[in-house]
Amino acid sequence: MSKNDVTRRRVLKTGAVAGAGLAMPTVFTAQSASAFTNEPTGSNVILGFNVPQTGPYAEEGNDELLAQQLAVEHLNGEGDGGCLNTFTSKALKGNGILGKKVEFVTGDTQTKSDAARASAKSMIEKDGAVMINGGSSSGVAVAVQGLCQEAGVIFMAGLTHANDTTGKDKKANGFRHFFNAYMSGAALAPVLAAEMGKERRAYHLTADYNWGWTQEESIVASTEALGWETVNTVKTPLASTDFSSYIAPVLNSGADVLVLNHYGGNMVNSLTNAIQFGLLDKVANGKDFKIVVPLYSELMAAGAGENIKGVLGSMNWNWQLQDEGTKAFVKSFGEKYEKPPSNSAQTCYAQVLLYADAVERAGTFNPCGVVEALEDFEFDGLGNGPTWYRGADHQCFKDVLVVRGNENPTNAYDTLEIVEITPRAQVEYDPEHPMFAGGSLGECNPGS
């Protein structure tokens, strides 16, 4: 079956190939000359926008992409300038970043850690991106943040709500503008107490993965501190589309509040099931039954339609706010795309401006300079009120909104009403809080 005719010629050939193969690794020891990864040397600088364009969060991702494109326009001095006019830091001139024209490349995270890392890697290795922005899931955010740390570029997280992103998985090169599960709990609890009283029995349905657990943990802790009792916490598989079998036991459990730690399609389905079972019309323990959805988004509210009326939740930002930054952003977003932006879009827009501003103030694209400029940076005028980028864990601290599904929406975008703007001081926590402890930022990495 085999043929062994060894000739001199063949031996030489084989030897040459094998030799070349063996010699290859020695060329890798040479290092490139630039001071840090992807140092922009030409007249432009490239930012990488890594958002889910397919999969369950595709809608959020596309909204983020629109906002990022708008931010690039504003940085390059096109359009009406948006929040550049209201931002308290005046380093940005509308002439790009450090005089270099801003260009961008896009990638599809598919809401999968692997795919997100692949597309981020291709943006870093192939297109030479100096910063990666966006994303709509905590798993993806943590994965991409780790990659950016190793590769030596800055990561400006998009929508990520789990405590871990700036908790045990925090990294020196990564920054989160969005709020987190702990803040949701801290902001919601007083409103819940005011609306529902201090003697409630809560039943949790929780999406069975990392974000769900941290949110459940946060909400349980802050409601129990009020005097509420937690009857039961049930994990639901992420892939479920029908939650009837999880809702039915709620009725007989003696609970009078249902907390849905679900997001996206999961939340739309579980809320719809709960409404179909008539939970909101029930009276338990002599009190009206209530439903709480700790993390809201405009797109989920639109998906749940009628069912969301009167249901409480929390948000990072809402287009109906009346401060100057919000007005400027909503105006230029609305004029360009003919709809109001979602809160994930606002986060991505703000993150791009914050990165550009930090580079401008640091005077360099070097990630270590940017980290230094962003740490403990205080600013205002991007729509969230006075905001602080804490240096200890790279988490933004700002007001958190408590919202309620609008009873009488006047148009398609008016699905949520703002109940309360929880002041920043109330949602702050120690960086070594048990829900966040265990990680360390490490050193900033400028790459090669």
Add this chain to the structure above:
Amino acid sequence: MLGLNKKDTSLLLIVAVLTLLAPFILNPFPEGSAMAQFNAGYPDLMQRFVIFGIFAIGFNILFGLTGYLSFGHAAFLGVGSYAAVWMFKLISYNVIPAILLSVVVAGLFSLLIGFISLRRSGIYFSILTLAFAQMSFALAYSVLSNPKFNLTNGETGLQVYADDPQWFHRANAPDLPHLFGVSMRSTYTMDVGGWSFDFNAGYYLCAVIMMVVFYLAIRIFRSPFGMMLRAVKSNQQRMNYTGLNSRPYTLAAFVISGMYAGLAGGLMAAMDPLAGAERMQWTASGEVVLMTILGGTGTLIGPVLGAGFIKYFENIFSKINDNVLHSWFAFLPDGMEDFMVFIIHPFIGKGWHLTLGLLFMLVVIFLPGGLVEGGQKLLNWVRGKRKDKKTSGKTEPAE
């Protein structure tokens, strides 16, 4: 050479040359030109080409030879990745123990699943493997990642933290996966004129491993064992009636292909030290089936081509956005430009699945033998033109 006949030797040499020169071949367009968008010669994608090539070669040993269609091969890939990352966490960032353990663990896991699944054949076998893979996915995604017993770190993916033990980690070794000190990320960039070629250490490690396993696959295809597997595919019932127990053969093929998948998973983790649960999802299992069919089932080089094809689309086409399109058609008058962008828009960016789907349909309808058959047809056509002589043409199909 190496116990291969002339044709197989030349095939192996072609594969060797292609993989070793990939940084040149995949970067045909000068940097900064409009066509640079289509360059694929950056480290991450090149690594993916060969890693998924290994995965598909292994899958083909099972599917191409025995005809058993496993819909759960991604489970072995995922198990391999987790094993490798655990080695990074516990031992050190050296890739050798990680890759070895990933192959061993995937082998054991496939022995278990194969032993149960191979009691049935045909569609029942596919469903069983699919069920096992989805079970593994669910385990990795939530069950095995609870705070009390965290083996997989769930949705976030298993990664290496600064406070992990890493018992054999030396201070002067890089803080990234490395092969005796050569970091898998280290890249030597060669600038020639307008071109820039990346030579990445990790890629060459994967490439050398792929050549070795490709050689192994050739030997398996040409061995009496391979012949036995082909007999299973042609008519297993008749084999059983002759009194021959085919189970050990199919189980061996299943375990071998599981180990290939584990190797691919281990290499993935070695290139990028993170293991996510999505690696085990049924879509990932489906992908390797597509790769094999697209390239040519039962052929030696087909799966590698299919893997390259799919990964190219996933990574290159998904990154073309409307801005890029506008810059391509900028020479047209405004109305025409917008029209062209409108026409092409659904097929690029997030629409890459659509393009891939259409191409897959075309291949399956017109080239049932996959890309390999296309290549042979092309070759015959060219030969026929040159010396109008009827050639025997087709190389023997594997079945």
